[in-house]
Amino acid sequence: MSTLRPALLTDHYELTMVSAALRDGTADRRCVFEVFSRRLPAGRRYGVVAGTARLVEMIRDFRFSPEEVDFLRRTGVVDEAAARWLADYRFTGDIDGYAEGELFFPGSPILTVSGGFAECVVLETLVLSVLNHDCAVAAAAARMVTAARGRALIEMGSRRAHEEAAVAAARAAYLAGFRFTSNLAAGERYGIPTAGTAAHAFTLLHDDERAAFASQVATLGKDTTLLVDTYDISQGIRNAIEVAGPELRAVRIDSGDLTVIAQQSRELLDSLGAAETKIIVSGDLDEYAIATLAAEPVDMYGAGTAVVTGSGAPTAGLVYKLVEVEGRPVVKRSEHKATIGGRKVAVRRHKPTGTATEEVIVSQGVPDRQPNDRLLQHSFVVEGEPVGLPTLEESREHLRQCLISIPWEGLKLSGGDPAVPVTVVPAT
Numbered sequence: 001m002s003t004l005r006p007a008l009l010t011d012h013y014e015l016t017m018v019s020a021a022l023r024d025g026t027a028d029r030r031c032v033f034e035v036f037s038r039r040l041p042a043g044r045r046y047g048v049v050a051g052t053a054r055l056v057e058m059i060r061d062f063r064f065s066p067e068e069v070d071f072l073r074r075t076g077v078v079d080e081a082a083a084r085w086l087a088d089y090r091f092t093g094d095i096d097g098y099a100e101g102e103l104f105f106p107g108s109p110i111l112t113v114s115g116g117f118a119e120c121v122v123l124e125t126l127v128l129s130v131l132n133h134d135c136a137v138a139a140a141a142a143r144m145v146t147a148a149r150g151r152a153l154i155e156m157g158s159r160r161a162h163e164e165a166a167v168a169a170a171r172a173a174y175l176a177g178f179r180f181t182s183n184l185a186a187g188e189r190y191g192i193p194t195a196g197t198a199a200h201a202f203t204l205l206h207d208d209e210r211a212a213f214a215s216q217v218a219t220l221g222k223d224t225t226l227l228v229d230t231y232d233i234s235q236g237i238r239n240a241i242e243v244a245g246p247e248l249r250a251v252r253i254d255s256g257d258l259t260v261i262a263q264q265s266r267e268l269l270d271s272l273g274a275a276e277t278k279i280i281v282s283g284d285l286d287e288y289a290i291a292t293l294a295a296e297p298v299d300m301y302g303a304g305t306a307v308v309t310g311s312g313a314p315t316a317g318l319v320y321k322l323v324e325v326e327g328r329p330v331v332k333r334s335e336h337k338a339t340i341g342g343r344k345v346a347v348r349r350h351k352p353t354g355t356a357t358e359e360v361i362v363s364q365g366v367p368d369r370q371p372n373d374r375l376l377q378h379s380f381v382v383e384g385e386p387v388g389l390p391t392l393e394e395s396r397e398h399l400r401q402c403l404i405s406i407p408w409e410g411l412k413l414s415g416g417d418p419a420v421p422v423t424v425v426p427a428t
Helices: 012-024 052-060 066-074 080-087 117-121 124-148 163-175 184-190 200-205 209-220 233-244 258-271 287-292 392-405
Strands: 030-037 094-098 111-116 152-155 225-227 250-253 278-281 300-303 318-325 344-350 356-363 377-382 422-425
Touching: 012 080, 012 117, 030 117, 030 124, 052 094, 052 124, 052 377, 066 080, 111 117, 111 124, 117 318, 124 152, 124 163, 124 287, 124 300, 124 318, 124 392, 152 163, 163 184, 163 392, 200 209, 200 225, 209 225, 209 233, 225 233, 233 250, 233 258, 250 258, 258 278
Parallel strands: 152 300, 225 250, 250 278, 278 300, 356 422
Antiparallel strands: 030 111, 030 318, 094 111, 094 377, 344 356
């Protein structure tokens, strides 16, 4: 569980609305809020739902401590009535949404939060903070997995993120198909396989490269990875095989023109009798760099900065909007930010072969079900209690199947239309 108390993520303006709603008697009106994106980030053809299980856990523990309530009272953020309400706060509503690992498109209602106005609106910043981050990382990671064409990836971006964001990013990347993380907290918290090797500092610590390699092999055995580009890569490979022998598991290369170096390194390893020694490459890799290495003899990719920052799209662009009050659809009409009122139900249509053809979203109704339709929303919280959350491994497999189901054009790294068209039927 995060060391950050969930209630501390509440935004000032949310409590302004809570105070006013309590005063005018509208705080308990039954409302429906939906999370969706108006558009995908530039160049993206799909989004990936991630972070739902983390979010549900945080909502379960969402409480205001006496110290926090006192702070809000002292600073004038809330009045006395709101302070008493916050002291007793516990979410008692319902949460439904797309499964973790599900793909989403513009307008997809990926999360629906229903309950009293005040108890729902106070969650807005928490919901968007978790989902915007995790969905952005998962989408970037999924594109890297596609570009890797079955080769393994290790997430190694902890040093490029906030300490808690780094753990969440490792989880989202693993959900998207990465095989390992270097983040031990993510390994402990979520059971993600961890992997890593020594850095250049370890080589520089020793009198020469061979001494550093010998120390690492003596400690970890030949089933380790030696970083060979501190000085000269070719000599580094020779030193690695001389010290560890041809049974060395892998070498890692973190710099240079990898499209050239990978081929040269493979030829050198083979010539030294180390045909089974793997080549791992890293160094500012994103999905485009990984794609350019598709024809090279690379066995594993290490991705850091790009994956934990969403590879150019650090937020999924999700919003949290009120769409229904006491069964009545409500809409926002602002230019370029208009919403469609009413609680939505969504299905994904497929060909008999399993290829997705359309997403149909109906407001205040249910889509006419056709053969091979798949209902997208599931219950996650009922009357405040978590229910039916899949495991991380199940979500990982779900995303893998979703990526198989979309037309191949939807997997392109170039910009274009969403992988699956969306039809929205508004409330009548």
